[in-house]
Amino acid sequence: MKKLLLLPVMLLGAFTAATAQGPVTTPTVDNPNAPEMKFEVLDHNFGTIKQGDAATYEFKFKNSGKEPLIITSASGSCGCTVPDWPKDPIRPGGSGTIKVTFNSAGKMGAQDKTVTLISNAKEGTLVLHMKGTVEAKPVDPAQTVPTGSTGTGTATGGKETKTVPATTATTKETKAVPATSTGGKTSPATSPKAATTTSTKESPKTVTATPPATKEAPKTSTPK
Helix, strand or coil, rough: CCHHHHHHHHHHHHHHHHHCCCCCCCCCCCCCCCCCCCCCCCCEEEEEECCEEEEEEEEEEEEECCCCCEEEEEEEECEEEECCCCCEEEECCCCCEEEEECCCCCCCEEEEEEEEECCCCCCCCEEEEEEEEEECCCCCCCCCCCCCCCEEEEEEEEEEECCCCCCEEEEEEECCCCCEEEEEEEECCCCEEEEEEEEECCEEECCCCCCCCCCCCCCCCCCC
């Protein structure tokens, strides 16, 4: 009876001891026939480019394993770095390329962008690097707009418009000289003469009317 009671206790103790040691791990065995992804270079330096230009490079590789190589995914470190990779399996001994394009729009200075590859190769994960320098693009003089001036002209859209002062208009007016009377006789009015005035503030010309000579009245004799 006592032996029957001790058996469950012994089993429980053995289970507890096994649990305390942790799970049993099975050592992994490398597949000797697994595909191998061998690149000519993992880093490429595209040098110096102008801002807004693109740099493209093809990373060449070879499957030196004994099984087909399958690239599961390829992702750039940012939206400016776009990879293009083979979607079909690469047979043993076959080769392929990973085309990477870096767009420098909005970038400046030293750059180091990456593309991460995941495949069934022995290497598992590989990282490619696109390095270089982006410098500012020179300003096109034809696109500059001159600053407006406060003189006689105003610059607009690269062209200068000058204000030409208006010409002074000349006007004429005619003044009539009234008739004069002498000794009860009225002499006809003299011909009117035109007086010219201008808006240039010239001194107005004066018109002088000369009356005709007067005749003396005849003398009368008074009888004595």
